[in-house]
Amino acid sequence: MPTPSPSPYLPFGENKNTSWYGRDIISVKQFQRPDLEYIFGVAHEMRGMVERIGTFNLLKGKILANLFYEPSTRTSSSFTAAMERLGGSVIPINEVRYSSVMKGESLIDTVRTLECYADVIVLRHPETGSAEIAARAARKPIINAGDGIGEHPTQALLDLFTVFEELGVGVVDGLTITMLGDLKYGRTVHSLARLLSLYNVKINYVSPDILRMPRELIEEIAAKGIPQAEYATLDQVLPETDVLYVTRVQKERFENPEEYERVKDSYVITPEVMKAAKQDMIVMHPLPRVNEISVDFDDDPRAAYFRQMEYGLYVRMALLAMVLGKA
Numbered sequence: 001m002p003t004p005s006p007s008p009y010l011p012f013g014e015n016k017n018t019s020w021y022g023r024d025i026i027s028v029k030q031f032q033r034p035d036l037e038y039i040f041g042v043a044h045e046m047r048g049m050v051e052r053i054g055t056f057n058l059l060k061g062k063i064l065a066n067l068f069y070e071p072s073t074r075t076s077s078s079f080t081a082a083m084e085r086l087g088g089s090v091i092p093i094n095e096v097r098y099s100s101v102m103k104g105e106s107l108i109d110t111v112r113t114l115e116c117y118a119d120v121i122v123l124r125h126p127e128t129g130s131a132e133i134a135a136r137a138a139r140k141p142i143i144n145a146g147d148g149i150g151e152h153p154t155q156a157l158l159d160l161f162t163v164f165e166e167l168g169v170g171v172v173d174g175l176t177i178t179m180l181g182d183l184k185y186g187r188t189v190h191s192l193a194r195l196l197s198l199y200n201v202k203i204n205y206v207s208p209d210i211l212r213m214p215r216e217l218i219e220e221i222a223a224k225g226i227p228q229a230e231y232a233t234l235d236q237v238l239p240e241t242d243v244l245y246v247t248r249v250q251k252e253r254f255e256n257p258e259e260y261e262r263v264k265d266s267y268v269i270t271p272e273v274m275k276a277a278k279q280d281m282i283v284m285h286p287l288p289r290v291n292e293i294s295v296d297f298d299d300d301p302r303a304a305y306f307r308q309m310e311y312g313l314y315v316r317m318a319l320l321a322m323v324l325g326k327a
């Protein structure tokens with residue numbers, strides 16, 4: 001991972017749009033380019049602080065409730081690490097099985113309970129729109145950590161931050177991004193495509209026919225003037241790709257297991273396949289991976305997916321500090 005230099009982002013003073021205190025983070029639709037530059041500027045500072053001193057007391061005394069109704073490794077543990085690196089603490093509810101949810105408590109009641117104890121709530125839930133419902137009920141900020149097949153805004157922010165940090169701030173305009181895999185159920189690609197539409201990029205979608213990017217989303221992005229194209233195979237677009245964003249086929253969203261079996265190994269990224277790609281491009285993946293990227297590719301410098309996870313820590317530190325009024 002390249003070492004952070006003096007911030008290449010807008011100096012904070014020049015960015016007017018900094019009033020994130022007390023706000024919910026539900027959808028990437030909330031962000032404009034100056035917001036992103038601000039968030040990434042803060043994330044870049046966080047990176048420098050973690051590298052220099054590890055843990056510091058910006059959020060000392062603040063409490064985060066981490067409420068996860070669906071499995072998570074990275075999102076849940078990176079929010080915990082983010083809060084603890086900032087000197088705050090965490091109420092972890094990663095197993096709703098052991099909470100009053102199993103007694104039939106509603107999402108709204110659970111959120112109202114947790115906000116009595118915590119200053120901010122991170123929520124992952126299987127239903128699209130659940131984060132918005134929770135945010136309407138709650139007085140404290142809600143951060144959407146994935147609502148079914150809807151959105152995963154903090155993942156999209158960390159994905160874009162990865163592109164900035166790896167390929168350079170200011171180069172995003174003009175890039176070709178290729179999204180590969182399950183574009184129908186993958187919430188990370190839904191959020192990322194929306195966020196990228198704030199820039200002058202070209203987006204390619206490569207997927208099996210039954211897992212194509214939702215039509216409404218393609219139309220929403222087309223209305224912003226972004227060129228998009230859909231393909232069934234990767235070979236036509238790999239040579240022009242600057243960012244290859246690989247996704248897992250979302251087994252848990254399939255009603256018919258045979259259909260999953262049919263498409264699950266549609267694409268596999270290997271060193272052989274990657275011979276056709278540029279040398280200065282990157283391969284990203286929100287993780288977890290199943291078979292879609294061969295471990296033989298992991299040592300290639302273009303494999304950015306492990307670095308991407310670390311960038312996620314800095315972005316989540318920035319978001320927590322912002323909504324708690326400390327950035």
Ligand code: ASP
Pocket residue numbers: 146152187188247248286287288
């Ligand atoms: N971790 C990501 C998510 O929660 C991607 C995935 O599960 O495939 O959406």
